Amino acid sequence: MTDTIKSNNSDIPESEQRRDFLYLTTAGMGAVAACSVAWPFVKSMTPAADVLAVSSIEVDLTPIKMGQGITEMWRGQPVFIRRRTAKEIEMARSVDISSLRDKQTDEERVQKAEWLITMGVCTHLGCVPLGQKPTEARGDFGGWFCPCHGSHYDTSGRIRKGPAPKNLPVPEYKFITDTKIKIG
Amino acid sequence: MANKSREKFDNSVIEWIDSRLPLFTMMQKEYGVFPTPKNFNYFWNFGAIAMFMLVTMLLTGIFLAMNYTPHVDMAFDSVERIMRDVEYGWLIRYIHMNGASFFFIAVFIHIFRGLYYGSYKQPRELLWILGVVIFLLMMATAFMGYVLPWGQMSLWGAKVITNLFSAIPIVGDDIVTFLLGGFTVANPTLNRFFALHYLLPFVIFAVVFLHVWALHVTGSNNPLGIDVKSSKDTIPFNPYYTIKDSFGLLLFIAIYAIFIFYAPNYLGHPDNYIPANPMQTPPHIVPEWYFLPFYAILRSITFDFNIYILASLGLFALSISPLYCENIAKKINCLASIVFAIAGGALFVLGYLSQIDAENGGKIISLPFHDFAIIDAKLGGVLAMFGAIAMLFLLPWLDTHPVRSATFRPWFKIAVLILVVDFVFLGVVGGKPAEGIWPMAGLIATGIYYIFFLVICPFLSKYEKAKPLPESIHQAVLDKSGK
Numbered sequence: 001m002t003d004t005i006k007s008n009n010s011d012i013p014e015s016e017q018r019r020d021f022l023y024l025t026t027a028g029m030g031a032v033a034a035c036s037v038a039w040p041f042v043k044s045m046t047p048a049a050d051v052l053a054v055s056s057i058e059v060d061l062t063p064i065k066m067g068q069g070i071t072e073m074w075r076g077q078p079v080f081i082r083r084r085t086a087k088e089i090e091m092a093r094s095v096d097i098s099s100l101r102d103k104q105t106d107e108e109r110v111q112k113a114e115w116l117i118t119m120g121v122c123t124h125l126g127c128v129p130l131g132q133k134p135t136e137a138r139g140d141f142g143g144w145f146c147p148c149h150g151s152h153y154d155t156s157g158r159i160r161k162g163p164a165p166k167n168l169p170v171p172e173y174k175f176i177t178d179t180k181i182k183i184g
Numbered sequence: 185m186a187n188k189s190r191e192k193f194d195n196s197v198i199e200w201i202d203s204r205l206p207l208f209t210m211m212q213k214e215y216g217v218f219p220t221p222k223n224f225n226y227f228w229n230f231g232a233i234a235m236f237m238l239v240t241m242l243l244t245g246i247f248l249a250m251n252y253t254p255h256v257d258m259a260f261d262s263v264e265r266i267m268r269d270v271e272y273g274w275l276i277r278y279i280h281m282n283g284a285s286f287f288f289i290a291v292f293i294h295i296f297r298g299l300y301y302g303s304y305k306q307p308r309e310l311l312w313i314l315g316v317v318i319f320l321l322m323m324a325t326a327f328m329g330y331v332l333p334w335g336q337m338s339l340w341g342a343k344v345i346t347n348l349f350s351a352i353p354i355v356g357d358d359i360v361t362f363l364l365g366g367f368t369v370a371n372p373t374l375n376r377f378f379a380l381h382y383l384l385p386f387v388i389f390a391v392v393f394l395h396v397w398a399l400h401v402t403g404s405n406n407p408l409g410i411d412v413k414s415s416k417d418t419i420p421f422n423p424y425y426t427i428k429d430s431f432g433l434l435l436f437i438a439i440y441a442i443f444i445f446y447a448p449n450y451l452g453h454p455d456n457y458i459p460a461n462p463m464q465t466p467p468h469i470v471p472e473w474y475f476l477p478f479y480a481i482l483r484s485i486t487f488d489f490n491i492y493i494l495a496s497l498g499l500f501a502l503s504i505s506p507l508y509c510e511n512i513a514k515k516i517n518c519l520a521s522i523v524f525a526i527a528g529g530a531l532f533v534l535g536y537l538s539q540i541d542a543e544n545g546g547k548i549i550s551l552p553f554h555d556f557a558i559i560d561a562k563l564g565g566v567l568a569m570f571g572a573i574a575m576l577f578l579l580p581w582l583d584t585h586p587v588r589s590a591t592f593r594p595w596f597k598i599a600v601l602i603l604v605v606d607f608v609f610l611g612v613v614g615g616k617p618a619e620g621i622w623p624m625a626g627l628i629a630t631g632i633y634y635i636f637f638l639v640i641c642p643f644l645s646k647y648e649k650a651k652p653l654p655e656s657i658h659q660a661v662l663d664k665s666g667k
Contacts, residue, residue, distance in 0.1 A: 045376065051366040071463060076368040078463050101555065124562060126347040126368075127340065128465040148344060148469045149483055150618040162618075163486050165560045 056184030058176065061115065069132040071120055074183050078120035078128055079171060080144070081181075084155060089113050091142055092156035102167045106156040109170055117181065118157040118168035122146040129153060129168075144168070214400055219418035220425055221406035223657050227301075228404070228425075229432030230294040236433055237287035238392065242385050244280040245329075252332065254378035256371045259334035260459045278448040284326050285451045286440045288474035291319060295576075300600055302588030303405040309580040311398040316576045318391050323475070325384040328377040330472060335456030340469045342369045342377070348482070351563040368462065408660055409589025410653055417657035468617055476614030477607050481572050481633070483618055484626035485564035488557030492535025499528030507642040568630060575637040583641040587650040595648050599640045606632045 057074050059081060064070055069082035084092070092106040110116055120128050129144035129151070130136040139145030139152035141160045146153075151162030158167040173183040190209050193199040202208045251270050253262040266273035295315070298304055304312035327345060331338045346363055350356040365372030403412060412418055419425075443450060451473060455466045471479050487493065503524035506513035516524075538554035559567070575582075583596075590597040606629050613626040654660035 045365055046362055047366045048372065051370075051372065073463065076366065076370050076462065124347075125344040126350075127344065127469065128463065130465070130467075147465060147467050147617070148340075150623075163483070163561045163565065165557075165562050 056182055058180060058182050061179045061181065067134075071132050072183070074171065079183060080116070080118050080120040080132060080157070080168070082116045082132075083114055084116055088142060088155040092154060092158075095154065095158075101159050101165070104156075104158060104167055109156050109158070109167070111173075111175065115181075116155070116157060117173055117183070118170050121168070122148065122151055122164055123159065123166040123168065124149055124151050124162070124164035215426075216420065216422045218400070218421040219412070219415065220404055220421045221412055221417060221657055222419045222424075223406050223408060223661055224404075224425065224428065225407050226428075226432055227293065227297040227407075229429050229436075230290050230297060232429040233433055233436050234287065234290040234294055235392065236437075237283060237290055238385070238388065241280060241283050241287060242389070244276050244283065245382070245385065247276050248280055249382060252378070254332070254375050256334060256374055256460070259332060259374060263333045275444075278444045282440065282443045282448060282451060284329065284472070285474065286436070286443070287322065288326070290436070291322065292474070295319065296604065298405075299579075299603075300590045300597075301405055301407055302409050302583070302585075302590070304580045305583070305588050306580070307402050308398075308405065311395060311402060312580060313577060314391055314395040314398060316573070318388055318395060319576075320573065321384055321388045321391065325381060325388065326472065326474070328381040328384070330456075331374065331377045332381060333456060334374060334460045336458045336460055336464075336466050337453045337456040337469070339369055339460035339462065340465055341471055342373065344469060345471075346373075348566050348569075351560075351566040353563070370462075405588060406657060407589060407591065408654060408657055409587065409591070410657060413656045414658070470615055473611065473615070476612075477610035478569050478572060478614070480610040480614035480626045481630045482565045482569040483614070484623065484630040485561055485568050486618075486623050486627075487536055487539045487564075488555075488561050489559035489564050490535055490538070490554055490556055491558065492531050492538065492551065492554070494558055496528040496531035496535060499524045499531065503528060504639050504642070507639070507646060572630075572633060575634070579637065579641070582637055583645055585645040585648060585650070587653065592651040592653055593644070593648055594651065596644050599636060599644065603633070603636045606636070 057072060059070075059072055061081070061083070064081065064083045066083055067085045067088070069080060072079045072081060089106070095106075097103050097105060106113075109118075120132075122129050124146065125148060127146050127148040129146040131138040131144035131153075137145045137147075139161070141152050141154035143153040143155045143157060143160075145151070146162065146164065149163050151164035152160050153164075153168055154160050156167075157170075159165070171183050173181050176182050190202070190206055193202055193208060198208055248266065251262065251266050251273060253259055263277070266277050268274075270276075298312060298315065327341070331342045346360055346369065349363060350360045352359060361367060363373075364370070365376060406412075453470065458466075470476070489497075502516070503521045506516045506521060534549065534551065535554070537549050538551045585593065585596065587593055590600055610626065610629045610633065613622055613629060616622040654663070
C-alpha cells in the first residue's frame with residue numbers, strides 16, 4: 001500500500017510527519033472511543049442509586065442500662081452504642097495520649113461522656129469486634145476485642161493493641177432529645 | 185502450511201474434516217506421537233490431574249448454576265434446596281465443593297514438582313509464569329465461589345479479603361466500595377461475585393491453553409533436568425504417558441471420591457452452614473485450608489514499618505546485594521555483608537520492640553519517632569502476602585543455577601524441602617487464632633519463606649557445586665536398570 005501511495009505522489013516529497021500525524025490521531029481517537037465505551041461498564045460497578053440513598057436512623061436510649069451496650073444497624077453496618085460507667089470513663093480519660101497509635105482524646109470521641117457511639121467495624125479488616133454482651137471477651141483494655149486478628153480497643157473505642165491502624169470511627173450523630181439520637 | 189506435510193487418514197470422514205481443518209493431525213502430533221522424556225516419575229501426573237479437576241469444576245459448576253440464586257435473601261436457601269430437593273444435587277455440590285480442595289492439592293503438588301526439578305528455568309520461564317497466573321486466577325475464583333453459599337464464613341471471609349484493598353494508601357476505601365458495589369458486603373457484591381465466579385474458570389481455561397502451548401514448544405522437563413538430546417531419550421506420549429497419567433488419575437479420583445462420599449464436609453467449616461449475619465462475626469474466621477499459608481503471611485506483620493524497620497530492611501538489602509550484582513560484589517566483601525546483616529537484624533529487633541507494649545502499658549523500649557509509621561501494619565501485611573506470590577513470578581531470575589534438578593544440587597535440595605516444611609507450617613499458623621506465640625511463629629516462618637527466595641536462591645546459584653550430570657536421559661535410564 002505504501003508503494004502505491006509513493007508512486008502516485010512521486011512528484012510530491014514524501015512527508016513522514018504528516019502520515020505519522022494521521023496514524024497518531026487515529027490511534028488517539030481510537031483510544032478515546034475505547035475509553036468512552038468502557039466507562040459505562042466501569043461506572044455500573046460503583047454503588048447504585050438505591051445503595052447510595054442516604055439513610056438515617058433514630059435510636060431511643062432509654063432502655064439501655066448503665067454499663068450496657070446495644071448494636072444498631074445503619075447503612076448495612078453495625079453501630080455500637082454503649083452507656084459507660086464512671087469507671088469506664090475514668091479508664092478512657094486517664095490514658096497517656098502520646099502512647100496511643102491513633103491519638104485522640106476521649107472528649108473528642110463523645111458528645112456526652114456517658115454515651116459512646118462508634119461504628120462496630122474493626123478498622124483492620126472489617127470484622128465486628130466482640131464486647132457488646134457482658135459474656136463476650138472485651139480484650140485487655142475493657143472495650144472490645146476483635147476475634148479475627150486480635151485487635152484490642154479500649155473503653156473509648158480506641159485501638160490499643162493488635163493490627164488495626166485506627167480507632168473505631170465515630171459516625172455522624174446528634175442528640176435530638178436527652179434520650180434519643182439520630183445517626184446519619 | 186500444515187496441510188502440505190499432512191499425512192492422509194484412512195477414514196474418509198476424518199480425512200474430509202482434517203483436510204479442511206487439521207484438528208486430527210494436530211492431536212496426533214501433540215498428544216499421539218509427541219516425543220516425551222522417558223524418565224518421568226509420578227510427579228509428572230499432576231498437570232493432567234489438574235486439567236481433569238478444571239473440567240470437573242466447570243461441568244459441576246454449570247449444573248449448580250442452574251439451581252442457584254445469587255441474592256442475599258435466597259442464596260443460602262437455594263444451596264440447601266440443591267442439597268435436599270434437586271435430584272443428585274447433593275452429589276454435584278459435594279463434587280464441586282471438594283473439587284476446589286482437590287484442584288488445589290493437585291496444583292500445589294504440580295508447583296512443588298516445578299520447584300524441585302527446576303522446571304521454571306530457561307527455556308521454560310514463560311511457561312512457569314503462565315502457571316503462576318493460573319494459580320492467581322484459581323485463588324480469585326475459589327475465593328468468590330466460597331462466598332456464594334452466603335453462610336457466615338462466606339460473608340466474613342469476603343469482608344476480610346475485600347478489606348485488604350483498603351490498605352492501599354489514599355484510594356483504598358474507594359477501591360473497596362467499587363469492588364463491593366456498596367459500603368459493605370451485600371447483595372450487589374454477591375451478584376457480581378457470582379458473575380465473575382462463572383466467568384473466571386473460562387479465563388483459566390484460556391490461560392491453561394497458553395500454558396500447554398508453551399509446554400509443547402519447549403517440551404517437558406524431566407526428573408534429571410537435562411535436555412533431551414536424541415530420539416533415544418523420548419517415547420511417544422501415547423500410549424506410554426496416556427496410560428501412566430490415567431493410572432495416577434484413577435488413584436487420585438479414588439481418594440477424592442472417599443472425601444465426596446464419606447467426609448464431604450471435612451475440609452470445610454461448619455460455620456458456613458449458618459446463614460450469613462452481618463451483625464455477628466464468627467468467633468474465629470478462617471479461610472479455606474488452601475489459603476492458610478498466605479493468610480498466615482498476611483497476619484504475620486503485626487507492627488508498623490517505622491524508620492527503624494525500614495532502615496533494617498535497607499541494611500538487609502545491602503548485605504545481600506553482592507549476590508545480585510558483580511560490581512557491588514567487588515566493593516562489599518563477605519565480612520561487610522555479615523556486618524550489614526547483623527546490624528539490620530539488631531535494628532529490626534529495636535524497631536519491633538519499640539512497638540510492643542509491656543505489661544504495664546508503656547512500650548518496652550522507647551525510641552524517637554518509633555510511632556511514625558511509614559507503612560502501617562495493615563499495608564505491610566498485604567504487601568508481604570502479595571510479595572510471597574511475586575517471589576514465584578521472579579523465581580526464574582532468582583535461581584539462575586545452570587543445573588535444573590534438585591537431584592544434582594545437594595544444598596538446593598535441602599533448601600527446597602525446608603521451604604515445603606515452612607509453607608506447611610505457615611498453613612498451620614494461619615489456622616490458629618492470632619494469639620500467644622502464633623503471630624511470632626508466623627513472622628519467623630514468613631522470614632524463612634522470603635530468605636529462601638531472596639537469599640538462598642541467588643547464593644546457591646553463585647556458589648553451589650552440582651554433582652556430575654548424566655550423559656543423557658537414555659544413559660541414566662540404562663544405568664539405573666543395569667544395577
